[in-house]
Amino acid sequence: MSHSGNPDSPSSPAKERLVFKRRGVQIFGLGWQDVIRIFFGGNASLAIIILILICFFLAKEAFLFFPDHHRDLNSYRQSGQEFVGFMGEEVTAHTNLYSSANIAYFAEVNRTSRVEDTILRSYRSVLANVENRSSKTWGRLEREIDALEEVEDDLSDLDPETEEDVAEIASLTEEKRRLEKEIPPLREKLKREVNTILSWDEIWDLGVGAEEPPADSIPGIREAVLFEAFPDAEEEHPFIEKTKQISKEKKAAAAAELAEFKETIKGMQAVVRPLKDLERELKEPALENKKEITSFSTAPERRDAWLKGAEATRDPEEKARMLARAEEVVIKEPDYAAINQVFYDAITRHASIAAPLEVEMKTLFDKLPTPAGVVTKSAKENLKRAGVFYDRFQESMASNRKKIREWSHDHPVTVVESVSAFLVGKNWTTNSSWHDFYGLLPLFTGSLLISIIALTVSVPFSIAAAIYVNQLSSFREQSFIKPAIEFIGAIPSVVLGFFGILVFGEALRNISQVEWLQWFPGFPMAERLTILNAGLLLAFMAVPTIFTLTEDALNNVPQAFTENSLAMGATKLQTVFRVVVPTAVSGVIAAVLLGFGRIIGETMVVLLVAGNKIKIPDFTEGLGVVTQPAHTMTGIIAQELGEVDSGSLHWRALFMVGMVLFVISLLVNFAAQRVLKKFQKI
Amino acid sequence: MPDQESEETLSPEHSSASTSAQQPDLADVVIEVDDVNFSYVKGTDVLRDITMNIKRGEVTALIGPSGCGKSTLLRCLNRMNDLIPTAAITKGEIRILDTNVYDPKVDPIELRKHVGMVFQKYNPFPKSIYENVAFGLRIQGIKKKSVLDEAVERSLKSAGLWNEVKDRLDTSGLGLSGGQQQRLCIARTIAVEPKIVLMDEPCSALDPISTTIIEELITQLKEEFTIVIVTHNMQQATRVSDKTAYFYLGELIEMDDTIRIFNSPSRKETEDYISGRFG
Ligand SMILES: Nc1ncnc2c1ncn2[C@@H]1O[C@H](COP(=O)(O)OP(=O)(O)OP(=O)(O)O)[C@@H](O)[C@H]1O
Ligand SMILES: [Mg+2]
Numbered sequence: 001m002s003h004s005g006n007p008d009s010p011s012s013p014a015k016e017r018l019v020f021k022r023r024g025v026q027i028f029g030l031g032w033q034d035v036i037r038i039f040f041g042g043n044a045s046l047a048i049i050i051l052i053l054i055c056f057f058l059a060k061e062a063f064l065f066f067p068d069h070h071r072d073l074n075s076y077r078q079s080g081q082e083f084v085g086f087m088g089e090e091v092t093a094h095t096n097l098y099s100s101a102n103i104a105y106f107a108e109v110n111r112t113s114r115v116e117d118t119i120l121r122s123y124r125s126v127l128a129n130v131e132n133r134s135s136k137t138w139g140r141l142e143r144e145i146d147a148l149e150e151v152e153d154d155l156s157d158l159d160p161e162t163e164e165d166v167a168e169i170a171s172l173t174e175e176k177r178r179l180e181k182e183i184p185p186l187r188e189k190l191k192r193e194v195n196t197i198l199s200w201d202e203i204w205d206l207g208v209g210a211e212e213p214p215a216d217s218i219p220g221i222r223e224a225v226l227f228e229a230f231p232d233a234e235e236e237h238p239f240i241e242k243t244k245q246i247s248k249e250k251k252a253a254a255a256a257e258l259a260e261f262k263e264t265i266k267g268m269q270a271v272v273r274p275l276k277d278l279e280r281e282l283k284e285p286a287l288e289n290k291k292e293i294t295s296f297s298t299a300p301e302r303r304d305a306w307l308k309g310a311e312a313t314r315d316p317e318e319k320a321r322m323l324a325r326a327e328e329v330v331i332k333e334p335d336y337a338a339i340n341q342v343f344y345d346a347i348t349r350h351a352s353i354a355a356p357l358e359v360e361m362k363t364l365f366d367k368l369p370t371p372a373g374v375v376t377k378s379a380k381e382n383l384k385r386a387g388v389f390y391d392r393f394q395e396s397m398a399s400n401r402k403k404i405r406e407w408s409h410d411h412p413v414t415v416v417e418s419v420s421a422f423l424v425g426k427n428w429t430t431n432s433s434w435h436d437f438y439g440l441l442p443l444f445t446g447s448l449l450i451s452i453i454a455l456t457v458s459v460p461f462s463i464a465a466a467i468y469v470n471q472l473s474s475f476r477e478q479s480f481i482k483p484a485i486e487f488i489g490a491i492p493s494v495v496l497g498f499f500g501i502l503v504f505g506e507a508l509r510n511i512s513q514v515e516w517l518q519w520f521p522g523f524p525m526a527e528r529l530t531i532l533n534a535g536l537l538l539a540f541m542a543v544p545t546i547f548t549l550t551e552d553a554l555n556n557v558p559q560a561f562t563e564n565s566l567a568m569g570a571t572k573l574q575t576v577f578r579v580v581v582p583t584a585v586s587g588v589i590a591a592v593l594l595g596f597g598r599i600i601g602e603t604m605v606v607l608l609v610a611g612n613k614i615k616i617p618d619f620t621e622g623l624g625v626v627t628q629p630a631h632t633m634t635g636i637i638a639q640e641l642g643e644v645d646s647g648s649l650h651w652r653a654l655f656m657v658g659m660v661l662f663v664i665s666l667l668v669n670f671a672a673q674r675v676l677k678k679f680q681k682i
Numbered sequence: 683m684p685d686q687e688s689e690e691t692l693s694p695e696h697s698s699a700s701t702s703a704q705q706p707d708l709a710d711v712v713i714e715v716d717d718v719n720f721s722y723v724k725g726t727d728v729l730r731d732i733t734m735n736i737k738r739g740e741v742t743a744l745i746g747p748s749g750c751g752k753s754t755l756l757r758c759l760n761r762m763n764d765l766i767p768t769a770a771i772t773k774g775e776i777r778i779l780d781t782n783v784y785d786p787k788v789d790p791i792e793l794r795k796h797v798g799m800v801f802q803k804y805n806p807f808p809k810s811i812y813e814n815v816a817f818g819l820r821i822q823g824i825k826k827k828s829v830l831d832e833a834v835e836r837s838l839k840s841a842g843l844w845n846e847v848k849d850r851l852d853t854s855g856l857g858l859s860g861g862q863q864q865r866l867c868i869a870r871t872i873a874v875e876p877k878i879v880l881m882d883e884p885c886s887a888l889d890p891i892s893t894t895i896i897e898e899l900i901t902q903l904k905e906e907f908t909i910v911i912v913t914h915n916m917q918q919a920t921r922v923s924d925k926t927a928y929f930y931l932g933e934l935i936e937m938d939d940t941i942r943i944f945n946s947p948s949r950k951e952t953e954d955y956i957s958g959r960f961g
Contacts, residue, residue, distance in 0.1 A: 560805040564867075567762060569795035569874065570821045578821065583808050 055662075062659035065652035069438060070418040072649055075297065078336050078409050079289035080282075081435050083343045086400040086407070087279040087350065091272065093396035094361070097389040098268045101368055104382035105261050111376050112254040115214060116247035122206055122213040123221045123240060129203045130225055134193045138229070141186045148179040194229045198222055217243075264367045271360045274353045278346065285342045287434070292334045303329040340409040350404055358397050365390050377518070385620040422656065428614045428631075430640065430650055438653040440660065442616045446531070446630030447600060449617060450610060453535025453626060454542055454599045459592055461539070462546035469547075470554040471576045482551075489544035497608030500537045501529065505609065508533055512627070522624025529611035532626040537609055538599045546595035553587020554580060586675045593672035597665050603634040610635060633657050711735045712878060712908050713759065718774035720751075720758055722766060728754050730932050732774070736925070741900060741909045743919040743940065746929030747955065752912040755929075756880045759783070759910070760797040761790040779877065795822070798871035802883040804864035806855030811838075811847050814855040814866055818874035833873050840906075841869035842899050861892025868899065872907065879903065881911040885918065897922050916956055920944050928952045 027035055076082050110117065131138055155172050158165040197203055206212065213221065224237035235241070255262060306326035310319045371380045371387075425439020469481050505528035511517065512525040525532075557580050565575040581588070611629020614636070619625050637654050644650045713736040720729040729751045736742050744752040754763070758776060761783060763769040776783045783793060795818070806814050813820075815834045824830060834851070838844040843865045847858070855866055864884060871879060881900075885893040900909060900922045913919050919926055920940055927937035928951070936949045947953045 558805070560801065560803060561807060563762070563765075564801065564805050564807070565817075565821075566765070567760060567794055567799040567801075568818045568821065568870070569791050569793075570817075571791055574821045578817070579807055 061655040065656040068649045073413045075293045080286045080340050080343045083407050084282045084286045086403050090400050093393040094272045097393050100382040100386045104379040107376045107378040109254045113247040113250040116243050118211045119213045119217045127225050133197050137190045151176045267364050289339045299331040388620045443633045447632040449531050450535045451599045454538035457539035458542040462543045466547050466550035470551050485547050493604040497605045500609035505533050521622050522627030525627040530627050531630045534606045534610040537605050542595040542599050545598045546591045549591030550588050553584040557583045590672040590676045593668050597668040603638050606632045607635040607638050710737045712738050714777040716775045719772045722769045732934050740924040741904050742925045743923035744912045744927050750929040751932045760794050796876050797878045798876035800881040800884050804867050806866050810852045811855045812851040815869050815873050837869040837873035841865045861888050878908045
């Protein structure tokens, strides 16, 4: 506002003055704009603060794991459990070899009676179906027959001579007569029912992929089922009897032919016995030692607990009792050398067992048939695996012999040993009476295998879909494909997991039994919940992420590139694959990386669908490894964190797994951002 | 009013003017636009009754106020307008080398290999300089290194870029200056040896020096190619073109030798436009 003063007055220069005064509502001297700014800024910084707190908490809990774990490993060594564990490893290596040979043997023996076994299997399946459908009549008949038997029993116990029993006898006889009259029509009814049911097609549905019995056996099966409809039938129908007999004979004949095979397997089982016995024998003192060591290490804590309790209580009697208990706690360090003497003594015994075991196993292994020498697919595969397992057995014997010879209870566990026991430990065993192991490898391989499957399936699929939608499809197609794919992201993962268990798993297993798909490694699958199942579902879940980001990347390619390329006489496809996609390639890579992040971090689906078997999948199956169940890093946290004591080693181990996941995600995101930044430069 | 009078007599006069100018050497005509109407959306013609002939080895400049349809006509020639689903020629015929371009038997992809185009906004692909120039040959399936090498060198030389880039052929084309990038685009276009090169305001995004270089380049290139260039720069039109066509509101007002158009145009609108008294 202009000042209404004299222009020549020195106090107010002859100038127009504007008043820059804040307008509008004021809060603590701040304008509305500032308030909004502070509100949003506050939210952003709150998010960052929470993120930092989470990281800090995670890191703190996780890294406390290492000292605890280190102590735990030390006690594992000092108690001699480690020593026994070496033998355990040898036994496991032997068991792997033995059981694959064993499976091969039985596959060969059972092969000869395949037709009979199929008939018997179909018979049982049809019978179960029929029983199910006619369960009402069937059950009633059974009850009446049972009742009749009981009445007859009771009657035979009573004495018609004695006065008191006469009335009883009369009523029971009446009952007996009634039952005898009722049973035959019921029997007829059941027979009629079963006859009708047998003519239904679905009764003969043996499940997808199940082998059909030969056509000429169908009447026999039918008759046998009808025969079974007399629930009091003592024997089985002659047809079934006969089939069983033939099956048995054929198996016996095959076994006779494979006598040497059988002997070899029996030999394998026998030669390992001394080693197994020694291991079992040594386990006891080791467990004793463990108890002693644990008791020693927790003693101060226990005493403190009693003392604290005494301090807190008012009741003098109670106080005295608690103080006495505190006194009772002895803190006595075990004499490690003495308690481990038994193991040092066992070294020579082990050596005298191990050497002949190795020699005998070699001769036995050489006696096993070669994969070429057997007929069935299963036997071939298992014998091939037996070869791998034999090599591993030899390695295990050699390395463990050395470890046993050099073992000492008072070599402290090194930091490298303790860290690698976690990062590349092959066992994750918890709540065990022997010893808990926290090895990441089984979980890591599970997560990795699932992610690999998910990526190999979803990446080509999503990228192709994105290219199609963005570059080649008509507007109409775009307007429904895009929302449809994006909708996948809206499906709650628990619902997908449910679907995976109930529908997809079953379907996959059925598919795996189809005859002409048997070339696929690992088929037919025994399990419903497998790495493959989880991987495929995760692939589905990752599609929206990869698709949307890839589509964005393609969208960001300037239209001018397309136009230039077309004007050069390139076809649409040439333009897409030589100009558009190469230009967007870093965006596509970033999309894949973020998709990977999504996959590795997914919990619900893998927890429900992966089968949750904590074991490194058996890679000797080759690609068939994907048909095994596995557990994952995310799954284990979700499953176990609720049940562990906070602050325990197990608890910390789970946090450490979380930390590993966190680091992986961080790296992936970081890489994605780096790639994207490069992309934005063009 | 004089304006109205001239408006009425537009059609006959303009057609006679353009035919009279080119009648003598009809054999040399490579592009014949014959009474063409064009619309982007059905019912509204953006080009009306366009008839013009363009001769081999000549540079033809298309001038006219913004929105009068110069780019549209250019994009009709190599059928880039096909990319717009509703766009279509509603009347007349365009013949290039005696072939009706909009004949169903004509493959636009093949056509574009013979009718190259340089855009206003230079736009090398995010590939190396070498790959940019070799692009057109590669999409034609040529893989032989020696052929590609030869074509790249020849095109870059024709585009006057060879000496500047010969030591860094495998660096990104995006690392060049604006003028160099535009010349790279020209090299890319002529690498496939088209018969005709269409240029849509090739210099409007460039500095004066780059503009001069490209103008010189155009005068050299016309030995080999027939060039149609859209420009808003009158001086540029006089410097590079042999023929000039003036468009106004979708119609071809006048087409003649550049010297005649700029010195004694036969139409008043043309005179108004080129002398800046546009109204
Ligand atoms: N893709 C399109 N869809 C619909 N109409 C269009 C399209 N492109 C251009 N037009 C219209 O066609 C007419 C001619 O446009 P054109 O781009 O050919 O003009 P121009 O002479 O090249 O102008 P400028 O000198 O500004 O480049 C304009 O009215 C414009 O609005
Ligand atoms: Mg234009």
